[in-house]
Amino acid sequence: MRIAILGSGGVGGYFGGRLAAAGSEVTFIARGAHLAAIRQHGLRLVSPRGDALIMPAKAVETIDEAGPVDLVIVGVKLWDTEEVAHSLVSVAAQGAAILSLQNGVQKDEILRRSLPAEAVLGGVCYIAAAIAEPGVVAQSGTMQRLVFGEYGNAPSTRSEAFLAACTRAGIDVELSRDIERLIWEKFVFLVGLSGTTALFGQPIGPIREDAEKRALLLAAMQEVVAIGQAKGVALPADYADSRLAFCDTLPAGMTSSMQTDLARGNRLELPWLSGGVVEMGAALGIPTPANRTIADALEPRTLGRG
Numbered sequence: 001m002r003i004a005i006l007g008s009g010g011v012g013g014y015f016g017g018r019l020a021a022a023g024s025e026v027t028f029i030a031r032g033a034h035l036a037a038i039r040q041h042g043l044r045l046v047s048p049r050g051d052a053l054i055m056p057a058k059a060v061e062t063i064d065e066a067g068p069v070d071l072v073i074v075g076v077k078l079w080d081t082e083e084v085a086h087s088l089v090s091v092a093a094q095g096a097a098i099l100s101l102q103n104g105v106q107k108d109e110i111l112r113r114s115l116p117a118e119a120v121l122g123g124v125c126y127i128a129a130a131i132a133e134p135g136v137v138a139q140s141g142t143m144q145r146l147v148f149g150e151y152g153n154a155p156s157t158r159s160e161a162f163l164a165a166c167t168r169a170g171i172d173v174e175l176s177r178d179i180e181r182l183i184w185e186k187f188v189f190l191v192g193l194s195g196t197t198a199l200f201g202q203p204i205g206p207i208r209e210d211a212e213k214r215a216l217l218l219a220a221m222q223e224v225v226a227i228g229q230a231k232g233v234a235l236p237a238d239y240a241d242s243r244l245a246f247c248d249t250l251p252a253g254m255t256s257s258m259q260t261d262l263a264r265g266n267r268l269e270l271p272w273l274s275g276g277v278v279e280m281g282a283a284l285g286i287p288t289p290a291n292r293t294i295a296d297a298l299e300p301r302t303l304g305r306g
Helices: 010-021 032-041 078-087 089-093 107-114 157-168 179-200 204-209 211-230 239-247 257-264 274-284 289-301
Strands: 002-006 025-029 043-046 052-054 058-060 071-074 097-100 120-133 136-150 172-175
Touching (some): 002 010, 010 043, 010 052, 010 071, 010 136, 032 058, 078 089, 078 107, 097 107, 097 157, 120 179, 136 157, 157 172, 179 204, 179 239, 179 257, 179 274, 179 289, 204 211, 204 239, 211 239, 211 274, 274 289
Parallel strands (some): 002 025, 002 071, 043 136, 097 120, 136 172
Antiparallel strands (some): 043 052
């Protein structure tokens, strides 16, 4: 299967690296020093699940240089989604499937504004990984799960082919017949984790042990559930409570990429996380005071320290 990784950072670099190491034909799309390092030294994965070196690795700067592909995995930050969608018009017209592993629930809607709806697969991933240095992607912990599926829940040859490729690569993978619900389930947890860890500048441990912070975490997730239900997503009424219980099982030091970005002075995905919840809530007439508190407090840092 010919796969292009559009955004070869923590998520794209890790999953693309595993696929390439297992024999899939993978092209990494990157930029700057990371691109140069991959071209010169290959892509190195550092992981508790086993290190890997993809050498040589095919690496290019734009999707137009990738050549014919069967699947594009999108792993860029959310603010780049619209630009990426425009860049994918040609490859989608040639029959390539598009699978976004980005955060949030608005990503595929943005892609479908520029691309045929049938080209877009739904997907979520669960992993903590980042670029440790140019050409090196490091995973924290052992979780590396990928769930994807067709919107409309129909089986497809392309989905089966990608499932087989992931299985060969040793990726914990699931082909779902209800991918929209699973995207929203992750969104519930992600909004709570990202919002509170960034707001308080702490990992999940101290947050879940403090009564007021814990209450804000739960309320932020409950607001997402209410919005998802209003949009017709089959989320159980007590789903936020189950996610809070899940938070109690996580390593105390676990944080979010948004908290890490905030600490580094980087741009934040806030407008598509807590900010997106506020926006969707306003459109639906659903109050979102917890997420508004988070979004208002972090808004001055949204564009980073620049």
